[in-house]
Amino acid sequence: MTQDGYVDGNALAGPLGEIFTAEVTQAGGRCLHCGLTLALAAVRVYDRAPGLVGRCPGCEEVLLRLVRTPDAAWLDLSGLSALRVALPAD
Amino acid sequence: MARAALSGRLTWRTATLVDSRWETGTARTLVLRVPGWPGHLAGQHVDVRLTAEDGYTARRSYSVAAPANGELVELTVQRVDDGEVSPYLTDVLPVDARIELRGPVGGWFVWRPANPRPVLLVAGGSGIVPLMAMVRARGQAGDRTPFRLIYSVRTPEQVYYAQELREARRAGLDVALVYTRTAAEGTRRPPGRITADDLARDGWPAEFQPDCYVCGPTGFVEVVADLLTGLGHDPASIRTERFGPTGG
Amino acid sequence: MGIVSPGFAGRRRTDDRLPPGQFRTEDFPVLSAGPTPRVPLEQWRFTITSELGREYAWTWPELLALPSDSATVDLHCVTGWSKLGTGWQGVSLDVLFEEVETAAEYAMVHSYGGYTTNLPLQDLLDGQSWIAYRFDGDDLAPEHGGPARLLVPHLYLWKSAKWVRGITLMDQDEPGFWEAAGYHIYGDPWLEQRYQGD
Numbered sequence: 209m210t211q212d213g214y215v216d217g218n219a220l221a222g223p224l225g226e227i228f229t230a231e232v233t234q235a236g237g238r239c240l241h242c243g244l245t246l247a248l249a250a251v252r253v254y255d256r257a258p259g260l261v262g263r264c265p266g267c268e269e270v271l272l273r274l275v276r277t278p279d280a281a282w283l284d285l286s287g288l289s290a291l292r293v294a295l296p297a298d
Numbered sequence: 299m300a301r302a303a304l305s306g307r308l309t310w311r312t313a314t315l316v317d318s319r320w321e322t323g324t325a326r327t328l329v330l331r332v333p334g335w336p337g338h339l340a341g342q343h344v345d346v347r348l349t350a351e352d353g354y355t356a357r358r359s360y361s362v363a364a365p366a367n368g369e370l371v372e373l374t375v376q377r378v379d380d381g382e383v384s385p386y387l388t389d390v391l392p393v394d395a396r397i398e399l400r401g402p403v404g405g406w407f408v409w410r411p412a413n414p415r416p417v418l419l420v421a422g423g424s425g426i427v428p429l430m431a432m433v434r435a436r437g438q439a440g441d442r443t444p445f446r447l448i449y450s451v452r453t454p455e456q457v458y459y460a461q462e463l464r465e466a467r468r469a470g471l472d473v474a475l476v477y478t479r480t481a482a483e484g485t486r487r488p489p490g491r492i493t494a495d496d497l498a499r500d501g502w503p504a505e506f507q508p509d510c511y512v513c514g515p516t517g518f519v520e521v522v523a524d525l526l527t528g529l530g531h532d533p534a535s536i537r538t539e540r541f542g543p544t545g546g
Numbered sequence: 547m548g549i550v551s552p553g554f555a556g557r558r559r560t561d562d563r564l565p566p567g568q569f570r571t572e573d574f575p576v577l578s579a580g581p582t583p584r585v586p587l588e589q590w591r592f593t594i595t596s597e598l599g600r601e602y603a604w605t606w607p608e609l610l611a612l613p614s615d616s617a618t619v620d621l622h623c624v625t626g627w628s629k630l631g632t633g634w635q636g637v638s639l640d641v642l643f644e645e646v647e648t649a650a651e652y653a654m655v656h657s658y659g660g661y662t663t664n665l666p667l668q669d670l671l672d673g674q675s676w677i678a679y680r681f682d683g684d685d686l687a688p689e690h691g692g693p694a695r696l697l698v699p700h701l702y703l704w705k706s707a708k709w710v711r712g713i714t715l716m717d718q719d720e721p722g723f724w725e726a727a728g729y730h731i732y733g734d735p736w737l738e739q740r741y742q743g744d
Contacts, residue, residue, distance in 0.1 A: 213578055254579055258624050258704055258724055261579040268581060270660070275728035277741040282728030308643050308671060312549050342649070345668055349548035354556045357668070382557045390553045397551050403668075405597055405649045406717035 214263070217251035223260060223274055224248075227281055230293045238289040242267035248291075262287075310347055311335070313371065313399040315391055321458040324377040325424070326388040327363060329370060330399065337366040338402035340409050340435035341428045341511070341539075344371065347398040348383060358383045361428035361513075361539070362402065365435035371399065374458060376424040407511065407539045411439035415509045415535075418501045419447040420492075420522050422514020426458050428539060429513055433466060446472040446508075448500050450492045450518065454482040474500035492518075494525045504530030513539040563620060565735035568628040575627060576689045579723065583658035583688075583709045590693060592677060593712035594642060597650040604642070606693065609677065612637045617676060619699035621706075622735040634697055636678030639670045650715035654722060655696055658709040662722035664731070665698065665705055667715065674700055677710060702733040702740070 221233045233249040244266035251262040251271055259275035264287070271287035285291070317329040338344075343361040364372040377388040391397065409417065409432040419429040426449055436445060451457050457475065467473045475482070476496055481489045487496075502508040510531055512522045519538045527533050564570060593603040604612075614637050621629045653667045669675070675698040679686050686692035691708025698705050704724050725731050730739040738744060 213581060256575075257577045257579045258729065259727060263580060270580070273723075273727040275724070275741075277728055280728070280741075284727050308646065308648070310548060347548055347672075348551045348554045348556070350554050350556050351550055353547050355548060355672075356554075356556050357672070359668075386551070386554050391551065392553075395552050396549045398548050401649075403649055403651050404717070405651075 213256065214252040214254050217247070217249040217253055217262065219253045219255055220248055220251065220260065220262065220274075223276065223281075224283075226276075227283060228293075230295055232291070232293060235291045235293040237271075237285075237291045239264040239266060239269065239271060240287055240289055241269040308400060310398040310400050312396050314396050315393050316370075318391075318393065321374055321460075322456055324388065325374055325456075325458055326377075327372055327374045328387065328391070329372050330397070331369050332371050332399055333369055335369045335371060336402075338362055338371070340365050340431035341407045342402035342404040343428065344373070344399050344401035345403065346373075346383070346387075347400070348386065349398070356383050359403070362431050363427045363434075364431055365438050374424070374427045374430075407513075407537050409435065409509070409511065411435060411441040411443070413443065413509065416444040416502050416506050417446070418508045418510045419445065420497070420501070420510065420512045420514075420526075421447065421449045422492075422512075422518035422522070423451060423456070424458075425512075425514030425518070425539070425541060427513075429511060430459055430462075432511065433471060436471075437466070437469075444502070446474070446501055448474045448476060448492070448496060450476040450478060450514070452479040453477065454480070472500070476500075492522060492525070494529060497522070497525055498529055501526075501529075504532075507532070507535065510536040511539075512536065514541060516540040563630055564628055565622055566738045567626065567740075568622055568735065569626055571627040571629055574629060574632075574690065575623070575625075577623065577625065578689075578708070579661055580659050585658050585693065585709065585711075587693060591712075592642075592694070592710065594646055595712065595714045596646060596648045597715045597717050600647070602642075602646055609637060609679070609694065612641055614638075615676060617678075617697070619697070621699060621703050623703040624729065624733070624735075624740050633682050634676065634678040635680035636676030636694070636697060638673060639675045639677070640673065642677065643671060646715075648715050650717055652716040652719045654714045654716060654720060655705075655707045655710060656712045656714065657707045658711050660723075661707060661709070663705050663707050664716075664720055664722040664725055665701065666719075666732075669698060669701065670713075674698060700734070702730075702735050704729065705733055 224232045236247050238245050254261040262272040273284040275282040311332050313330040313332045316331045319327050343359050347357050349355050360373040363374045375387045378384045421429045463473050476492050477489045512519050519540045587606045590606045595601050617634050654664050677694050678697040679694045695708045696710045
């Protein structure tokens with residue numbers, strides 16, 4: 209599972225599940241650096257760090273950062289365009 | 299330019315205490331002679347290093363209290379109870395003794411006489427020090443820029459440079475004292491923390507587009523900066539210097 | 547030694563080598579925010595850029611030709627582990643800054659691969675930091691930041707940027723990679739400044 213230090217985006221499911229109620233690993237977005245469209249499950253997650261870092265599988269630029277402190281989670285999604293999260297139809 | 303003149307902002311220089319005076323019962327101005335001092339701008343600060351006989355060192359930063367004057371650098375140090383460095387500088391350091399100084403440091407919180415904008419200075423406690431350097435720089439240059447100073451202190455006994463500020467008032471500098479705990483006799487404003495009304499009454503209207511310099515403890519600076527933007531001042535014209543808990 | 551000020555005694559820290567909340571480790575965990583950069587030595591540069599844009603640069607041979615120190619220091623990672631008594635060789639930032647003309651207060655450290663971290667300039671000086679290229683008697687391995695990393699042991703280890711490529715001087719402080727994502731802007735392990743608001 210680990211090649212050159214990263215794991216796949218399913219590693220985000222647990223941590224992001226604390227913040228979002230919807231299933232976000234299937235959410236889609238676009239890398240703002242190279243334009244690649246991808247699901248969060250395809251993000252390269254570096255999880256041996258003071259936080260989680262998600263990088264683009266196309267250009268390696270940082271898409272997201274997630275830091276968990278004792279009383280908060282800090283989520284930076286600034287490397288990604290808007291995320292589309294599928295939700296059950298009404 | 300000679301190499302010696304170019305180098306050295308980051309070198310520790312020997313500074314000898316040549317004179318001192320008490321501004322209040324607990325704040326002392328140190329006049330230091332620093333051979334080779336490259337000069338400085340009002341608002342900048344210096345790093346001070348003390349070394350004990352066994353080699354132990356402690357470092358603190360202090361704002362410069364007066365404009366450039368050859369080899370002389372003036373600092374005003376407030377004694378912090380239980381501090382490691384400030385009680386030494388206020389109570390122990392004798393004339394002719396040496397400390398080390400490095401700098402000047404700071405490129406942003408500065409005022410130059412050539413600046414055409416009116417100036418609003420807002421000081422909280424010992425935050426008056428770099429702002430006084432600006433007031434003195436203006437005086438030294440014979441500059442006529444409109445300056446207003448709002449100086450927040452707990453009690454009248456804690457006012458630094460009291461005599462000089464009274465004289466400066468007579469010479470056309472607007473100075474408003476805001477007492478937070480005990481007001482001076484005959485003061486109309488009752489004691490209390492600085493408010494938007496104080497800044498509106500004793501400061502410049504936002505339409506004048508003044509450059510604002512705010513200095514003091516972190517909490518004070520943040521409150522005042524918010525009040526100023528609330529009064530319409532452009533955040534880009536508000537420069538702040540916070541005295542954080544870096545130790546005494 | 548600096549000029550001794552008569553009558554100054556100072557206050558010493560108690561002799562406890564572990565900061566609060568840390569545990570001691572004998573191995574050397576590898577943490578990284580991205581892939582290990584591979585920089586050919588003939589392309590490697592270290593650049594200090596002043597607040598006025600003036601650049602001071604060193605090639606790899608130039609760095610190695612500078613006077614270097616052997617330093618034994620304790621490392622404290624914000625994730626909780628501390629490694630005591632580690633041996634390094636590197637060039638003190640005091641040596642690199644000898645030539646630099648600046649009045650700036652803050653530094654942003656940049657790494658190959660895009661990582662950044664910020665700290666006050668005075669925390670880089672006075673024997674407090676090195677550009678380190680040897681660890682434990684060997685060339686610094688890539689997974690630990692080789693060919694060269696910043697080493698500033700009095701702050702949490704995320705400030706000791708691996709694969710360092712330069713320092714930009716700034717008049718105002720700005721947060722780097724982790725500081726912008728919830729970590730403390732300064733990071734003193736002895737005051738347990740791990741996260742913003744600590």
